[in-house]
Ligand code: SF4
């Protein structure tokens with residue numbers, strides 16, 4: 001980001017007004033990449049409907065109470081799901097597990113403005129560790 | 133008794149459209165600035181990790197404070213029963229709402245995450261004066277709305293006084309709340325004083341009256357309606373009193389600080405060697421915002437000059453912005469005293485006066501707020517009957533006595 | 540959600556067991572001087588939340604802290620993923636910074652790290668409109684960036700300049716310390732490490748061993764013993780915020 005760049009964008013906005021130029025994409029049924037693990041932390045039907053509540057509940061528990069169980073942690077999700085054909089992908093890739101449905105349903109995901117959208121090295125995981 | 137007629141303004145003239153277009157341009161500039169700021173983050177503004185509230189807050193707080201003061205004219209009419217001010221009351225309510233909406237818009241668009249406004253509305257920390265202010269601001273709009281309704285719908289006129297008292301109390305609390313945003317900051321020596329709240333109340337009266345004067349004179353001049361000099365003269369003398377009161381409380385504020393040893397640094401900075409802040413204080417706040425308007429309001433020479441009154445009002449507005457700048461920015465640039473008795477240095481300008489240069493985005497965002505207020509008023513008077521058809525002396529003055537007690 | 544609760548039940552020891560387990564480890568830690576491990580949290584399973592049995596604190600011995608050394612700052616940057624901002628200096632993020640002092644009349648010099656002091660009565664928490672700025676049961680003051688609206692009132696309220704606003708997009712990557720544009724952040728006492736029984740990164744990094752981390756509520760902990768025996772100082776004690784970070788030798 002440069003000041004010049006920002007200024008140019010600003011002027012463009014001023015002069016032209018803003019145009020939503022998002023071309024309407026072809027709406028194909030989402031192709032959901034397969035997770036790495038055996039099965040998900042809950043039934044697909046539950047996850048499909050409730051993953052946001054589960055994540056939000058976990059988020060509040062972890063953030064405010066320091067409860068760091070892994071079952072519903074976002075990192076856990078990414079470690080299993082952020083792969084396409086066994087290759088790790090980030091949210092920038094439109095085949096990313098979260099992306100496929102969210103784009104299909106046109107629901108914006110906020111999580112990855114801050115959170116990592118790729119699998120994380122296990123060593124960093126906050127799990128009970130064996131202490132010397 | 134002659135019942136005053138109110139009517140919408142015609143609003144078809146080229147100059148009216150032109151005026152709206154001008155405001156529209158500023159609105160668009162403000163909107164573009166806000167979008168740019170949101171997209172690139174506050175990196176493109178002059179704000180930083182020492183001066184965390186910048187130009188947008190100067191405008192926002194000014195507008196919010198002025199909003200409360202603009203309602204004063206209506207309060208005089210319905211709370212204190214001065215029927216001379218009654219015809220002036222609807223515009224006063226409209227202005228109050230308009231200024232508040234403008235100020236709030238700026239405040240919200242300057243948030244780091246304006247997209248999370250819904251969070252601000254749904255998560256409340258009731259210990260936070262800021263959270264209370266969110267309630268106070270939205271409540272103010274509602275209360276003034278009801279008040280206007282009682283005032284303008286003839287069958288509810290009987291309730292005007294009750295609604296007026298509610299609005300009056302609400303606005304005092306609101307300004308106290310706004311002042312307390314700063315007053316509660318114990319960490320910062322410039323703010324940590326009980327005088328903050330009363331100072332804000334008096335400032336609000338001065339700013340609000342000044343804006344009211346400019347608005348009503350402009351509205352009547354531009355629409356060719358008659359505006360008697362008695363209205364202007366009364367408001368002008370009010371303005372004079374309020375401006376004098378602001379000067380007085382500012383003097384008290386600085387004199388008390390001079391008694392408190394820990395505050396000597398702040399005082400030396402603002403009053404003597406703070407560079408631009410000292411200049412803004414003496415030239416902007418005291419001279420342009422205080423002494424000059426007083427002279428224009430009180431001196432015989434300007435007694436019958438409408439222009440002088442308009443100029444005085446505009447000076448009060450400019451001086452008010454300068455005062456806000458000195459309070460908000462000046463209070464932040466001073467280093468926080470953590471280690472008395474030591475010279476402090478660090479890579480994060482500990483022990484140094486912080487720098488702040490406002491960016492165009494912040495300026496346009498602030499002016500955008502002013503434009504919103506202007507648009508609300510300009511459109512408001514076109515669609516609803518806020519303005520009496522005539523405020524000629526003959527229409528208001530001779531009837532003061534007979535009008536009292538009735539209605 | 541019931542399975543989730545179940546998991547919590549089986550994962551956590553009862554509170555009584557849990558406290559005594561902590562005490563046992565505390566004794567062990569004293570036996571290995573130098574490799575002080577703060578004790579109680581080790582006994583904590585991930586399902587056991589933070590509790591007010593603890594109050595985490597930090598004791599900084601300025602006699603040991605070297606002028607010009609900023610190992611703790613680098614360690615913090617690395618651990619928490621800040622410090623590579625592309626913005627003006629005044630806009631750069633500062634979770635921890637080195638401050639150098641020089642006494643007016645004597646010329647005595649002191650160098651120390653400053654960070655969030657984890658106040659027991661944090662003004663940043665009082666002023667926050669949404670409750671994003673909060674104090675955990677164990678005394679660690681954090682920003683919940685999910686609900687921070689970026690109003691920066693907490694920055695105005697903090698007497699220590701401990702908080703930073705993120706002025707630009709963050710190129711992220713760190714799984715355990717997510718950061719984002721438009722929100723405010725500050726030292727977390729490395730809460731993610733503390734929760735698994737480790738010391739904060741700065742404490743680990745200090746070659747002079749100038750920093751001691753531990754539980755102020757545990758009379759057996761090194762930090763509690765030191766603050767009860769030696770003169771230590773809270774910065775701006777006049778404000779009565781009771782910070783959890785204390786300094787020796789200023
Ligand atoms: S040091 Fe500042 S940020 Fe940290 S708890 Fe105290 S007031 Fe809050």
Ligand code: SF4
Nearest residue numbers: 667687688690691693
């Ligand atoms: S910036 Fe965020 S954490 Fe700080 S007071 Fe505002 S909402 Fe709370």
